[in-house]
Amino acid sequence: MNHLKAVNRKAARVEGATEPDVVALQRTPLPQMPHFPIGCSLVFSPGWEADRTGGTAGLCQPVERDLFDCHIGCYWPAQVPDQLNHAPDWTSKCAAAQKDWRKIDLVFP
Amino acid sequence: MTAWGAREHHRFEAAGKPFVYLVPSAAIFELDEAADAVLRALAECPRTRDELTEMARGTEVTERDGGHREGRRLPAGTEVDSALAELARVQAIGQVDAPRAPTPRVIPLAPFPLTTMVLNVTNQCNLSCEYCYEYGEDKIVDTENGRQPKFMSEQTARESVDFMLRESGDNKVAHVTFFGGETLLNFPVLKKTIAYARQRGAELGKQVDFSLTTNGTLLKPEIIEFLAENHVGVTISIDGPKEVQDKFRVFHNGTGSYDVIAPKIKELLKHHRSRPIGARVTLTSGKMDVRRIYRHLTEEIGFWEVGFAPVTTAPNRAHAISDAGYDEMLAQFRDLAYEFLEAAVENRHHGFSNVKETLEELHKGVSKAFPCGAGLGLLGVATDGDVALCHRFAGSDSHKLGTVRDGIDRGAQRAFLESHHIDHKTDCSRCWARPLCSGGCYHEAYTRYGETIHPNLHYCDWIRGWTDVCLKVYGELAVRNPAFLSQFDDESMKEPVS
Numbered sequence: 259m260n261h262l263k264a265v266n267r268k269a270a271r272v273e274g275a276t277e278p279d280v281v282a283l284q285r286t287p288l289p290q291m292p293h294f295p296i297g298c299s300l301v302f303s304p305g306w307e308a309d310r311t312g313g314t315a316g317l318c319q320p321v322e323r324d325l326f327d328c329h330i331g332c333y334w335p336a337q338v339p340d341q342l343n344h345a346p347d348w349t350s351k352c353a354a355a356q357k358d359w360r361k362i363d364l365v366f367p
Numbered sequence: 368m369t370a371w372g373a374r375e376h377h378r379f380e381a382a383g384k385p386f387v388y389l390v391p392s393a394a395i396f397e398l399d400e401a402a403d404a405v406l407r408a409l410a411e412c413p414r415t416r417d418e419l420t421e422m423a424r425g426t427e428v429t430e431r432d433g434g435h436r437e438g439r440r441l442p443a444g445t446e447v448d449s450a451l452a453e454l455a456r457v458q459a460i461g462q463v464d465a466p467r468a469p470t471p472r473v474i475p476l477a478p479f480p481l482t483t484m485v486l487n488v489t490n491q492c493n494l495s496c497e498y499c500y501e502y503g504e505d506k507i508v509d510t511e512n513g514r515q516p517k518f519m520s521e522q523t524a525r526e527s528v529d530f531m532l533r534e535s536g537d538n539k540v541a542h543v544t545f546f547g548g549e550t551l552l553n554f555p556v557l558k559k560t561i562a563y564a565r566q567r568g569a570e571l572g573k574q575v576d577f578s579l580t581t582n583g584t585l586l587k588p589e590i591i592e593f594l595a596e597n598h599v600g601v602t603i604s605i606d607g608p609k610e611v612q613d614k615f616r617v618f619h620n621g622t623g624s625y626d627v628i629a630p631k632i633k634e635l636l637k638h639h640r641s642r643p644i645g646a647r648v649t650l651t652s653g654k655m656d657v658r659r660i661y662r663h664l665t666e667e668i669g670f671w672e673v674g675f676a677p678v679t680t681a682p683n684r685a686h687a688i689s690d691a692g693y694d695e696m697l698a699q700f701r702d703l704a705y706e707f708l709e710a711a712v713e714n715r716h717h718g719f720s721n722v723k724e725t726l727e728e729l730h731k732g733v734s735k736a737f738p739c740g741a742g743l744g745l746l747g748v749a750t751d752g753d754v755a756l757c758h759r760f761a762g763s764d765s766h767k768l769g770t771v772r773d774g775i776d777r778g779a780q781r782a783f784l785e786s787h788h789i790d791h792k793t794d795c796s797r798c799w800a801r802p803l804c805s806g807g808c809y810h811e812a813y814t815r816y817g818e819t820i821h822p823n824l825h826y827c828d829w830i831r832g833w834t835d836v837c838l839k840v841y842g843e844l845a846v847r848n849p850a851f852l853s854q855f856d857d858e859s860m861k862e863p864v865s
Contacts, residue, residue, distance in 0.1 A: 261402035261446075261453045265386065265845045267856070268732020269394035272457050 339365040372413035372463040377799040381842025393734040393802040401450040404441045413463045419447045480536030482744035485758035488519045489548035497615045498686045508762040519750040524560040530771035545579035583628035595639040607660035636669045643671035651686040657699035674720040693829040708840045725837040730855040734802035759810040794822045800834045
């Protein structure tokens with residue numbers, strides 16, 4: 259910085275911490291280590307992108323389709339249709355989540 | 368085009384240069400002419416980039432949106448864009464319609480390691496200082512007819528040491544401060560406690576550091592020798608020269624204590640050379656002469672450091688400091704702080720400890736969620752082994768956080784920390800001095816307003832004034848003798864709670 263000079267230790271940390279942190283991932287080499295998005299934000303996940311009506315008003319409401327990604331990719335210990343045990347076919351009609359997410363239905367334990 | 372506005376900050380000048388103290392980050396930046404001019408223009412009112420550019424061309428921008436704007440020019444050739452970018456990067460300014468990132472509200476993880484335990488080895492005292500928070504009109508605990516024993520037993524003291532070592536977590540050093548009442552009234556237990564703590568500390572691979580506060584009346588050669596041999600840090604409560612000391616610090620029969628303690632303190636200072644010895648002065652209403660008190664205690668008596676604190680009291684007491692009194696105190700603190708500065712520039716020692724403590728916090732950029740370590744890294748222990756927020760609350764049932772036998776009541780501790788976070792102090796939310804003050808002493812608030820959570824509004828102006836003085840001293844040192852500040856970089860010094 260040219261106009262401001264860090265004087266105390268906190269200022270030095272502020273200066274170091276405020277490098278822009280938005281980085282295009284396809285850039286090589288990466289100018290800095292980006293903050294990678296993790297988990298279900300990486301993939302198409304019904305319940306995140308569209309609500310039960312196909313709109314965006316009720317995202318992340320507790321409906322069955324929210325759990326699709328937990329069922330596939332994450333371990334979520336409760337209230338998720340369990341692919342290994344009692345709901346192995348929950349997503350059998352859902353070949354591609356982007357197209358078929360409306361076919362994911364309720365599961366009753 | 369969106370307008371830029373200044374965010375919370377405090378601008379100050381030192382060594383002829385402009386600086387800014389940012390809130391809540393507590394970062395301090397030196398500004399060049401352009402950044403200073405832009406920040407000042409934005410502190411007046413929000414302005415767009417174009418307006419600022421116009422101002423840098425020499426045009427007086429006096430009106431925007433029909434509203435009144437003070438005429439102002441920026442220095443010709445001001446690099447508006449780069450100054451804006453840098454000020455925005457450190458969050459000194461922001462776009463007025465941009466949502467602000469919420470400040471993360473962090474409650475320290477429990478169990479928080481205990482750094483300092485203040486052990487009230489007795490609640491009795493051989494003096495009757497009129498302003499005393501423990502015995503005077505504002506006392507919290509009945510030390511005369513209450514349920515607490517008047518002296519801590521050896522057994523309780525041992526249990527307290529075990530508690531301390533247990534709760535200190537991974538810390539390699541544990542600090543024990545002996546307190547009272549008059550601490551030395553229970554010297555036998557103090558002596559045995561130090562021996563026990565040394566032994567237990569060694570077994571657990573921890574170093575135990577000891578200090579005490581005393582009124583000095585009971586110092587005698589064998590006690591002084593013991594304190595020196597055991598590297599016990601000593602703080603003497605003393606108010607100054609004879610006429611100041613004897614005004615409030617009197618024996619039960621009303622006679623002043625100066626003549627009794629002065630020779631004893633001189634003996635202590637002569638023989639106890641293993642730790643620097645400090646004086647702690649309580650300032651009260653009436654004529655205060657901080658510099659004279661300082662001179663007397665350092666030059667005539669020989670203390671290494673002197674720290675001053677205004678008396679804690681309900682506002683209607685005769686010894687309570689008035690608003691005008693706080694102004695006077697600030698003027699005198701300022702004089703002494705500049706004396707400290709001149710000494711520091713020449714690498715000479717100066718014993719005004721208030722300024723040194725604040726400089727250290729400024730240097731590290733401490734931004735406090737809680738005013739002090741009470742209930743976190745510091746706890747007070749009453750004579751019966753009850754654990755309280757700090758020594759000032761020791762023995763109070765309503766501020767109890769457990770016992771040395773059963774440990775810290777984590778639920779009570781968490782509830783206290785949750786409710787006393789700076790976020791809950793609405794009055795503080797727009798004050799630029801909150802990173803250092805965080806609402807001030809819980810005990811002062813309790814005495815003044817009847818609740819620990821209340822910000823100490825009676826001394827806000829004083830805190831802001833004093834913080835401004837310390838920032839100026841800090842800025843001067845950063846320009847004139849930055850090496851002096853590097854003493855605060857020592858990582859072995861415990862970081863204050865931030």
